[in-house]
Amino acid sequence: MKISKTIDDLREACRAERRHGKRLGLVPTMGALHEGHLSLVRAAKTRCEIVVVSIFVNPIQFGPNEDLAKYPRNFERDRELLEGEGIDFLFTPSAEEMYPPGGVTYVAVEGLSDKLCGRSRPGHFRGVTTVVAKLFHIVEPDLAFFGQKDAAQATIIRRMVRDLNMPVEIVVCPIVRERDGLAMSSRNAYLDSPQRKSALVLCRSLAEVQKRFNEGERKAANLIDVGKQAFAKEPSVRLDYFEIVDPETLDGVDEVSHEALVAEAAFVGKARLIDNMVLNPA
Numbered sequence: 246m247k248i249s250k251t252i253d254d255l256r257e258a259c260r261a262e263r264r265h266g267k268r269l270g271l272v273p274t275m276g277a278l279h280e281g282h283l284s285l286v287r288a289a290k291t292r293c294e295i296v297v298v299s300i301f302v303n304p305i306q307f308g309p310n311e312d313l314a315k316y317p318r319n320f321e322r323d324r325e326l327l328e329g330e331g332i333d334f335l336f337t338p339s340a341e342e343m344y345p346p347g348g349v350t351y352v353a354v355e356g357l358s359d360k361l362c363g364r365s366r367p368g369h370f371r372g373v374t375t376v377v378a379k380l381f382h383i384v385e386p387d388l389a390f391f392g393q394k395d396a397a398q399a400t401i402i403r404r405m406v407r408d409l410n411m412p413v414e415i416v417v418c419p420i421v422r423e424r425d426g427l428a429m430s431s432r433n434a435y436l437d438s439p440q441r442k443s444a445l446v447l448c449r450s451l452a453e454v455q456k457r458f459n460e461g462e463r464k465a466a467n468l469i470d471v472g473k474q475a476f477a478k479e480p481s482v483r484l485d486y487f488e489i490v491d492p493e494t495l496d497g498v499d500e501v502s503h504e505a506l507v508a509e510a511a512f513v514g515k516a517r518l519i520d521n522m523v524l525n526p527a
Contacts, residue, residue: 246328248335252343252383255336259297259384262333267294271386271413273377276300277317277431278326281421285390286330288418297384298327299336301343305351306372312515317434336383343379352378354401354408360495361397361508362519365485373398374405381406381413388414392421394428396506396521397495420520422448428520435516443481444513447520450475450487454507458524463501465489468524472509485510485517492523501526 249255259269270293272285289296300323307313320337327335351371357363358370381389391399399417406415421429426448427441436444450472457471469487476484490497492506501524508521 246324246332246335248324248337250337250339250342252338255297255334256383258334259295262295263385268388269293269295269297269384269386271380271384271389272296272298273380273389273391274298274300275302275316275431276323277319277434278323279421279429279431279433281392281394281429283326283330284421285392285418286327286332288416289388289390290331292388292416293386295334296332297334297336297386298332299338299380299384301336301338301376303343303372303376304340305344305375306369308366308368311366312432317431336380343376351375352405352409354405357397357401357404357495361486361488361490362510363397365510370398370401374401377402378405378409378411381411386413388416390416390418392419393417394420394430394519394521396492396508400492400495426452428518430518432516432518436513440481440514440516443479444516444518446476446479446482447509447511447518450509451507451520451522455522455524458501463526465498465501465505468501468507472507476511481513483512485512489524 270289272289274282302316304313352374353371354374363370403415406413425445427444453475454468454472457468462468469489472487487509488497490506498505505524506521507524510519
């Protein structure tokens with residue numbers, strides 16, 4: 246595994262592989278790796294001859310009162326995990342390398358970036374799309390791998406790729422969960438034991454919605470009420486949003502007559518956690 250800290254170094258390494266006809270896969274991460282990240286790495290290895298993983302805690306996707314300074318970081322453990330997975334290149338740039346002084350250019354997907362987490366975290370998705378666009382230009386991957394847990398992010402990145410004619414296929418991989426159902430997240434490290442138990446309301450609320458849906462309920466407002474009732478029974482958890490939206494536009498739906506995304510975010514202690522599932526009436 247080759248570790249690159251500069252754009253020029255990684256770009257040249259990737260171009261050398263491409264000149265040999267190799268198929269490149271990119272897995273962008275912010276580190277603090279868990280089994281969810283590793284599932285993306287394994288998916289990339291099944292479809293690509295060369296796998297690049299980036300570890301970069303992207304400052305421009307954090308708001309002024311968010312957890313940038315405290316975001317979990319454990320580079321040595323991450324390096325060992327990635328070596329164990331047999332990846333080819335690890336990209337670990339500094340903020341100064343990714344964002345030269347005086348930079349004023351950003352990539353924003355209008356009309357999508359202010360929905361779901363974008364409504365609660367203004368500027369968040371602009372930061373995500375900007376850094377992902379930069380990574381795509383540096384690596385020039387054939388495929389890029391993202392997790393379904395960040396469903397809105399995946400939708401926005403797909404739209405960016407389509408609108409800007411970027412020659413990369415976006416692959417979205419299933420959510421990886423703990424045995425008790427909690428979606429794996431680097432921010433789970435913030436939770437103490439009681440909070441960890443309370444956090445299960447996220448997956449429990451989705452299960453309640455799925456149950457009601459399976460029983461025939463199709464009105465989004467009624468399904469949303471079911472999810473919110475689950476949170477009402479867990480007063481230590483503060484719900485940010487619970488919505489049912491079109492997975493391509495992220496607009497709310499009235500009836501689940503086609504595939505729909507049930508998306509939620511909540512604060513458990515100082516951790517803001519997200520989860521989602523897809524309802525399909527077919």
